[in-house]
Amino acid sequence: MSKVFLIDSEKRPLNPIHPAQARQLLRNKKAAIYRQFPFTLILRKSSAEVSVSSLRLKLDPGARVTGLALVNDATGEVVFAAELKHRGFAIRDALTSRRQLRRSRRARKTRYRKPRFLNRTRPQGWLAPSLQSRVENIKTWVDRLRRFAPITAISQELVRFDMQLMRDPNIQGKEYQQGTLQGFETREYLLEKWNRECAYCGVKDVPFQVEHIQPKSNGGSNSITNLTLSCGRCNIKKGTKDIKDFLKKDPARLEKILKQAKRPLADAAAVNTTRFALLEVLKGTGLSVETGSGGLTKFNRSQQNLEKSHWIDAAAVGVSTPILNIKGVKPLFITSNGHGSRQSCRTDKYGFPSRYVPRFKFVKGFQTGDIIKAIVTTGKKVGEYIGRVAVRSTGSFNISTKNGLIQGISHKYCLAIHKKDGYSYAF
Numbered sequence: 001m002s003k004v005f006l007i008d009s010e011k012r013p014l015n016p017i018h019p020a021q022a023r024q025l026l027r028n029k030k031a032a033i034y035r036q037f038p039f040t041l042i043l044r045k046s047s048a049e050v051s052v053s054s055l056r057l058k059l060d061p062g063a064r065v066t067g068l069a070l071v072n073d074a075t076g077e078v079v080f081a082a083e084l085k086h087r088g089f090a091i092r093d094a095l096t097s098r099r100q101l102r103r104s105r106r107a108r109k110t111r112y113r114k115p116r117f118l119n120r121t122r123p124q125g126w127l128a129p130s131l132q133s134r135v136e137n138i139k140t141w142v143d144r145l146r147r148f149a150p151i152t153a154i155s156q157e158l159v160r161f162d163m164q165l166m167r168d169p170n171i172q173g174k175e176y177q178q179g180t181l182q183g184f185e186t187r188e189y190l191l192e193k194w195n196r197e198c199a200y201c202g203v204k205d206v207p208f209q210v211e212h213i214q215p216k217s218n219g220g221s222n223s224i225t226n227l228t229l230s231c232g233r234c235n236i237k238k239g240t241k242d243i244k245d246f247l248k249k250d251p252a253r254l255e256k257i258l259k260q261a262k263r264p265l266a267d268a269a270a271v272n273t274t275r276f277a278l279l280e281v282l283k284g285t286g287l288s289v290e291t292g293s294g295g296l297t298k299f300n301r302s303q304q305n306l307e308k309s310h311w312i313d314a315a316a317v318g319v320s321t322p323i324l325n326i327k328g329v330k331p332l333f334i335t336s337n338g339h340g341s342r343q344s345c346r347t348d349k350y351g352f353p354s355r356y357v358p359r360f361k362f363v364k365g366f367q368t369g370d371i372i373k374a375i376v377t378t379g380k381k382v383g384e385y386i387g388r389v390a391v392r393s394t395g396s397f398n399i400s401t402k403n404g405l406i407q408g409i410s411h412k413y414c415l416a417i418h419k420k421d422g423y424s425y426a427f
Helices: 019-027 088-109 129-148 163-167 186-193 232-238 251-262 266-283 294-303 310-315
Strands: 005-007 031-035 040-043 055-060 065-071 078-085 151-159 208-212 227-231 288-293 332-336 345-347 353-356 371-376 383-390 396-401 404-410 414-418 423-426
Touching: 005 031, 005 129, 019 031, 019 040, 055 129, 055 310, 065 129, 065 310, 078 129, 078 310, 088 129, 129 151, 129 266, 129 332, 151 266, 151 294, 186 208, 186 227, 186 266, 186 294, 208 232, 227 232, 227 251, 266 288, 288 294, 294 310, 371 396, 371 404, 383 404
Parallel strands: 005 040, 055 151, 078 332, 151 288
Antiparallel strands: 031 040, 055 065, 065 078, 208 227, 332 423, 345 353, 371 383, 371 414, 383 396, 396 404
């Protein structure tokens, strides 16, 4: 069962406790709520010296979602689990939009000025902002969890797909510039690339076979760009036919397969690009860092008959994985939202300014994005509301709740539960 984090009066992490024990501490007023996400209690008085068991933080980095799990190596208990959703692709799209606007403005205003694009240098280890944000998200949560739990070691899944080795199985020596990335099998790569369905008929949830798009008898290679997934029926039906002959009656599917075959797996590329940068960040914590491959993660998970999810994959990372106890664990779903934009004004659908954006952030001690609890005692909106607040300079706020938007709630009724930190949370 997911435990509750506990820190002493001097904010030193103690052993996470059972929720029933947490309720008892709150009922007896021996502890207070320190933080809502992740839920953490702080003791009101210093307790006697207590032994603290060490925990291992396990990470399964992904391009879109990273799994996190806190595991007790001695007992195998999963103390805490979370899935962190990144905003890397949103950053990429925002930068693309900004670049287009700047180029358009440049063409209008300074059309005769030479463009400058060869006089900029990037520092050693530079990553694109969309990739760097993934590393920073994980770093933020590693530091945050270290404040609330006695973490003494970290496990990271370092490699998933060996892109070069799959493209040319005979690559070796100086040709192999990126190191030996032993890890996920070609089959696992194909399963993700082809959405776990037959490329020819679209059937799912059946045993798949690795299929050569261009048959080897017709000069096809073992390159990953010439491989796809096929159900047994389609594989037998296609045989050694050329794909253009096999799908001549379905030109749309033929075009889709040929395009998909050449398209790289963007998610795998993002993970491969950031894996060593993340490893250096984790080593910078001073803790013992263990690395493992995606194949080992899958092996550990399969041996224990665990279902596939990001947080369970994280718990199964590395050779140190014990027999896991995941009974009753409810992962915390974390979404990275950033801290807003720098727009000076909002625009209509044609791009023309439509309204002013105020420069202030705080109103009556609240800012847009805070999670608040409002208990309204008078008026037409009597009730209790919990959700994210949008502040107004008048002191009349809007609250986004599970049941919809509640408008016109006075700041006098509001109490902050969790201050804005760039993330949203759900269970």
